[in-house]
Amino acid sequence: MFHYKSTDLEKLPSRYRANLINSCTGYKSVNLLATKSNQGNTNLAIFNSVVHIGSNPAMLGFISRPLTVPRHTYQNIREHNLFTVNQVNKHIFEKAHHTSAKYDENISEFDKTNLTEEYLNDFDAPYITQSAIKLGCEYVSEYKIEENGCLLIIGAIKHIYLNSDIVAEDGWVKLDDVDTMSSVGLDGYALPKIIDRLSYAKPDENINSLWNES
Helix, strand or coil, X not given: CCCCCXXXXXXXXXXXHHHHHHHHCCCEECEEEEEECCCCCEEEEEECCCEEXXXXXXXXXXXXXXXXXXXXXXXXXXXXXXXXXXXXXXXXXXXXXXXXXXXXXXXXXXXXXXXXXXXXXXXXXXXXXCCCCEEEEEEEEEEECCCCCCEEEEEEEEEEECCHHHECCCCCECHHHHCECEEECCCEEECCCCCCCECCCCCCCCCCECCCCC
8 A cells, every 4th residue: 555645745746746636535526617707708617626615605615726827717706706606517528628728818618618608597607508507606705725825715606507307305406317527636537326315313323324214
């Protein structure tokens, strides 16, 4: 078994180290964030750092890398305050990956990937037609991670769009029914399969399957 100490990690080639650390923590969500600038230029970028922040009020967060170079997603959010989070599924994951290419800010990744932008209910940030789950978000705040210069961006969830047939009676979303992808590291993509749902854990009580209750 390999054993890397922090001093060993510092000596690794940068790309090897990035792959190792990005993938060893497991599967991550993968989403496309869509934004629009005040000049009307749209942007589309893939993120594997979108996380749940809270459900009441409904909020999510994502990590923006340091602002040492232009970050079009971040710039547009700060200008326009709005962004959308769009599910990546197996039908579009290659196009989604292509949005990581470094295009100029006046070039829309929608055009380069042939993904379709759409606007819903007067929300002035684009959604992706080909995504089965879409969230419209409003900028709330940001927190600088002093150790590496990254930013945690917090957004309030203002809208959720998804088909009713993938929502269970208790509100749980059946992600695998719409071929939702996950990511491994920066360039690996996987199609997860739900194995089971388990009962709420209580001290000294057995865990039961919610799908196989007698």
